[in-house]
Amino acid sequence: MLAISTSHLSKTYTSGFRGKRQVNALQDFSLEVESGQIFSLLGPNGAGKTTFIKILLSLTRQTGGSATILDHDVSDVQARVKTGYLPENHRYPGYLTGEQVLRSFGPLSEVTGPLLQSRTTTLLELVGLKDWRNVKVKKYSKGMMQRLGLAQAMINDPDLLFLDEPTDGVDPVGRAEIRDLLRNLKTRGKTIFLNSHLLSEVEMISDRVAILDKGQLLRVGTVDELTTSGERHHIGIDGVLPEAFRLEAAAKVIEFSQSQSSLTVDVGSIAELNALIDMLRRHHVPIVSIAKERSTLEESFLSLIKREVAS
C-alpha cells in the first residue's frame, strides 16, 4: 500500500503586481512512498521540501498535478484523520501546560475522553516530559518544545507521520531517543516522512531517501543506492604487490591505485572483479577484505547538488 503518492505535482508562487513575479517551488514532482517506511526528503534551503509537505497536508494548494495520502486526495479532510505533523518552528500557546496542549489538540484529531487521557500520559512519558507535564509551555526549552511537538503529532496514533526537522534543538541523547522512537514506530507499521538537514541522522534511520533541488526530484532510492559510487572497490591485502602482478595487470589494462595495504579498482562487472581476485590469488597475494566503495549520504548529497549547480 502506498502511504504517499504524487503525480506531476507542481506549485508556483506568484507575487508582485498582477502576479508577475513567479517562483516554481515544485516542478513535475512525482513520488511514491510505501507504507511502513522511514522516508526522508533532502534538499538545500528553498528546494521545496516544506512546500511538498504543506501540499500533502493541504496547507498549500498545488497549481498542478495530483497527490494522495493514505488513499485519500490531499484536499479531503478525512486524509488527515490518521496523519500527524510536527511543523518546523511550531508555536504552542505559552499559557498552556504540556498536558493541556495534548488535551486541547487531541480533540481536533478526533481523540477524546479516556483514550485522550491515556494517550496524553503515555506520550508525555514516551518523549520524556512526564515531570514537566504541569509546567507552562512558555518555560520549555527548544528541545522540550520539539519533544512536545512530537507527542502532539502522535496523539491520534497516526499511520503517517510528517516530521519537519524533528531533532532541531534536541541534545544528542534526546536525538538518539527520537531515532529509537521512530524505529519503534516503523516496526509497528507506521510510515514516517522526514524532512531534516541532519544527513547523518537521516542516513542512520531512513529506508529510502529523495533528493530535491529547485523544486525538482534529482534522485530517489535506498540509502545504499545513494551512497554507493559506481563499481569502485577497495581490496585489502597483506604484504607487498609482486612486480609480476603489476606487469600482468598492465598487460590486461587493469587500472588500480595502491595505498599502503589496499588496492582501489574500478571494475565494469562482478566478473571483472572476480578475475582480479583470481589474479591476486595466483600471485599469492593474501586478501584481507573486499568492500564496495561508499560515500556518506552527505558526500553523495553534496556531489549531486554540485553537479546540478554545474549543469
Next chain:
Amino acid sequence: MKLLALIRLTLRELAAKATIIILAAISTIVLLGLAAAFSTNVTPDGMMLQLFGQQASPVMPEEQLITAIRSMQAGLAGGLFTGIILFGIFATAGVIPDALEKGTVDLYLSKPIARWELLLGKYLGALVAIFVNVLYFMVGAWLIFGLKCHLWDFQILLATLTITFMFACLYAIVAFLAVLTRNTAVSIILVYLYLFVVGPLLHNREATLYLISENTVYRSIVDGFYYVFPQLDAMRASGAKQLLAQEMDWKPFVQSLLSASVFFFGGAVMLKRRDF
C-alpha cells in the same frame, strides 16, 4: 466535538489575556457601585429614586418610577454596549490573526478540520467570551434592580442576547478583516474606523453624505453601502425600545444578520483559498 475544542481553546486564550478579565472587573465595579448607590424609597405620596441615600428624583407614582428605572436600564445597556464594542473588539480581535500565524496555523490545519470550521470555532469562541461577560453584567443588574426596586424585568436579561447579537454582527467584519490582513492592529483600526466614522456617516447619510451631491446614482451607492454593513445604530435604537418595553423594529436585525453572514462567508472563502 472539534468545534467545541476550538471554542474551548479560544476561551483559554482569551482568559490568558488580561483584557477580557479587565472587562469583567470593570463590570463588577459598575455593578458594585450600582448596588451601593442605587435604591428606591416609598413615601406616603408615592415612590422616589435615591442615590447614596439622597433623593435623586421627585416623588412619583409607581408606574412613572418604573418607566424611569427602565430608562436607567436602557442607559446602562447602552453604556455596556459601548464598553463591549471598545474593550470586546480590542480583547478579541487578535483571536483569528493569532490562529493564522505561521507555526500556529500549521498545527490547526494539519488536523482533520475544515478551514471554515477553524474560522467558525475561533469566531464562536470570541462570541461566547463576550456573551458570558454581558450575561454576567446583565444578571447582576437584573438582581440589583429586582432586589432594590422589586422590578423583576426580564427585558434586561433579553438585552444580553441583543448586545451579543450586535457584537456578533460587528465581529463578522473583524473576522473578515482578520483573514484579509492577518494583522490584529490593522483589523482593529479598520473596524473602529467603520464604527466611529463610516457607520455613523452612513446611518445619518441624509444629514451628511447626501449633502455632497444630489446625484441619484451617488445617493444609491451611499444607500448600498449602508445596507452592506450591519446597522449597528439602528439596532441600538431598537434595543433601547426593548428595554423600555416598547415594540422593537426587527428589520435592522434581519438586515444585519444577512450582512454579517456575507462578511463571515467572505472571510471563509478567502481563508479556503489561502496558502500557508
